[in-house]
Amino acid sequence: ITENLDDTAALVTGASSGIGESTAEALAEAGASVALAARREDELEQLADRIESDGGEALVVPTDVTDEAEIQEMVDRTYEEFGSLDILVNNAGVMLLERVEDADIDNFRQMVEVNLLGLMNVTHTALPIMQKQGEGHVVNVSSVAGRKAYAGSSGYNATKFGVNGFSEALREEVTGENDIRVTLIEPGFVDTELAEHIPDDEQQEQAEEALEAMDALTPDDIARSIAYAVGQPSHVDVNEILIRPTDQE
Ligand code: NDP
Structure with a gap:
């Protein structure tokens, strides 16, 4: 189903673990050269070695997406x-779940700066290149939490609802202008290290129990969705993929 991605170049943020790591591998396997961005350089180097030993091409670009100069670089x-x-796969994200009254403002800020502002700034920086090329594909990793709000998830919900709004506005802006496509990916529970960073013990326990209670998605399940979307012929823009584990409510 997926077209060959030979002679294409992809940039994946949050490539040091989870969904981003699997996506980079899937795109490389389909033939794309992949730039790997995140803060943990060692993990990126290991991933680049794996991609290259499988015959792919990878570039390590250590980046904190909250830093505008690093994004430009x-x-x-x-x-x-x-x-x-x-x-461009805008995947970097953090999920620092806390109830509003208990929330540490720094955690609110971190989520907005990584999940939302980071994604907006990376897109803003990359878009002129795609416009000059006359083609490009922006894939934004949102969440079920971009469509449905939950108690205890306010800050995270705010960022992912923001990603959904930004993505649709971007899609409308670039529609009809060259062949630039925008795809929104909305995963349900995926077994990654995302929940390990939840600061509130009770929230973390709940998230981990929920993960264990279901047959959660794997990062590869999401990577296949992304590879499917970017592998379509250029006149096909898969706008949105909402993908939950079969047993997630
Ligand atoms: P992981 O924690 O495994 O991956 C998060 C990635 O984001 C890491 O590579 C991390 O790298 C990177 N990251 C975090 N902060 C920054 C930063 N400041 N600058 C650059 N990179 C950063 O979790 P997932 O793979 O699950 O998460 C990937 C995306 O999927 C997120 O946007 C998340 O919201 C979304 N998602 C996940 C779901 C799930 O159930 N797991 C469900 C729905 C959506 P590093 O620390 O090295 O910088």
Whole structure:
């Protein structure tokens, strides 16, 4: 189903673990050269080694997406190394669940700066390259939490609802202008290290119990969705993929 991605260049944020790591591997397997961005350089180096030993091409670009100068450098280095930027996967994210009255304001800020503002700024920086090329594909990793709010998830919900709004506005802006596509991915529970960073013990326990109680998705399940969307012919824009474990309410 997926077209060959040979001669395309992809940039994946949050590539040091979970969904981003699997997505980078899937895109490389389909033929894309992949730039790997996140803060943990060692994990990115290990992933690059794996991709290269499987015959792929990878570039490590250590980046904190809350830093505008680092974003610019990440995009510039990717473009300089690969000569194009065809696929951007905005995947970096944190889920610091707390009830509003208990929330540490720094955690609210971190979620907004990574999940929402980071994604907006990376897109803003990469888009002119895609416009100049006359084609490109922006994939934004939102969540079921971008459609449905939950008690205890206010800050995270706010960022993911924001991602959904931003993505649809972007899609409408670029529609009809070259072949630029925008895809929103909305996963349900995926077994990754995301919940390990939840600061509130009770919230963390609940999230981990929920994960264990169901046959959760794997990062590869989401990577296949992303590979499917970006592998469509250029006249097909898969706008939105909502994907839950079969036993998630
Ligand atoms: P992980 O914790 O495994 O991955 C999160 C990634 O984001 C890591 O690579 C991390 O890298 C990166 N990241 C965090 N902060 C920053 C930062 N400041 N700058 C750059 N990169 C950063 O979790 P997932 O794979 O589950 O999460 C990936 C995305 O999927 C997130 O947007 C999440 O909200 C979304 N999602 C996850 C679901 C799930 O159930 N797991 C469900 C729905 C959506 P590093 O720490 O090295 O910087």
